[in-house]
Amino acid sequence: MTATEALAPSTYSATDRQQLERVYAMLTADEAVHPVPRYYLVGGGVEDPVELPEEVYLMLLRVVDAMQKGLSVTVSPTSQTLTSQQAADLLGISRPTLIKALDEGKLPFARSGTHRRLALTDVLDYREKRRREQYAAIEALSVEVDESADIDEVLKDLKVARKALAANGRTR
Template identity: 75%
Template sequence: MSTTETLASSTHSANDTQLLGRVYDMLTADEALDPVPRYYLVGSMKDHPVELPEEVYQVLRRVVDAMQKGLSVTISPTSQTLTTQQAADLLGVSRPTLIKALDGGRLPYTRSGSHRRIALTDVLDYREKRRLEQYAAIDALSVDIDETTDIDQTLADLKEARKAVAAKRRGR
């Protein structure tokens, strides 16, 4: 197998749902008994098991969980540094929007010649920060209303909250 073949993305779906169900049951039952289960890969020589690293176990667990739900799974190797397009795709934004975040100093990056490279961990941290900011904005725009609440005052409060959130967003 060539290097290109080993690094290519591949999509898989389950054909043997009964066997997949047994794997899923084994993984979930052991997790219920031991919060830090240890798993081993056993090859043709049964006396030489290899313990799976936690990261490999977590990938396996997610793959089995998705396949158990009838979903296809795509495995795509990603380097520790991303191009601006890869980072934008991961964040679910356009590349120009990502460039604005980079130029605004909201996301650290390095340059490789004329190309920008962003650490995967920084992109994931930024995604979580954005998610928390979105939850805070939703919370800021919510108001408790009951039947005794003055609707005109509530509308005025919401308008002020929207203005405050917009001003905060422009101030970034």
């Protein structure tokens, strides 16, 4: 398993979904019975069970809950630092575009000599912020189209909306 592993819900068979339900039921059953729950991991061998720390249990519970709902799951370390190229790749932008965003103060970073290092959590937060801004821009560009309306009038409305959005983007 790699540091970041995506679990795709489309690959779950009916048996996998039944197993997920059993695992989720097992993970949540102990909470109702014991005031101070303890969690164990048991393998296929004869070794003694290993007690899980509560943080590991809670993470497993969230993963199984999401998988049971048919959601994709990504497990990734949060204390990781990234190079500017890794951050650009994660964001889906070029490295020069990322450097421009860093220089404009849109994203925090630390210098290690001449190299820039970014916290993974900061990059993920920035990615989410960009995604919200993109959705807002798409919403701003959407225009109710009346199919009986004159096409030239609709195109004129779209042009006005694009200009307004461009003007808003330049003021940021």
